[in-house]
Amino acid sequence: MATLVHLRHGAAHDVLACWFGVDRSSITRAIGEVRPLLAARGCTVAPGLKLCNLAEVVDYLGADGQSGIIDGTEVWVRRPAAGARTGRSSSLGRTSRTQ
Structure with missing residues (x-):
């Protein structure tokens, strides 16, 4: 049960x-034992496969007549503070020149 909760909700081992x-070590051990059993039953996505939208998921599952479970868990992302540098600016690391 702990493995399924971990996989479905991403709950930390400490919380479980x-x-x-x-x-905590019991949870870690249980997850380590159960995940391969689930994989042996086909509860996996091929390594390196990245499905970016619903259409790609449907195409992937429909190709082999498989069914799937989609995790629609909402993930909260904290916005950067106003005016904070995010590291995505092309001018980072450069000094500004005023002429």
Whole structure:
């Protein structure tokens, strides 16, 4: 059960350990044992395969007549502070010249 909760919700091992009342190492070991069993049953996506939108997922699953589960978990992303440099500017590291 802990493995499924971890895979579905991305819960940290510490959180799962508290929830199930066991040590963190027990959760880590259980996940390490159950994930290969799920993979052996075909609960995987091919390594290196990146499906970027729903159409690609449908095409991928439809090719072999497979069914799939889509994780629609919302992920919150913190916005950078106003005026903060994000490292994406092409002028980073350059000194400005005023003439």
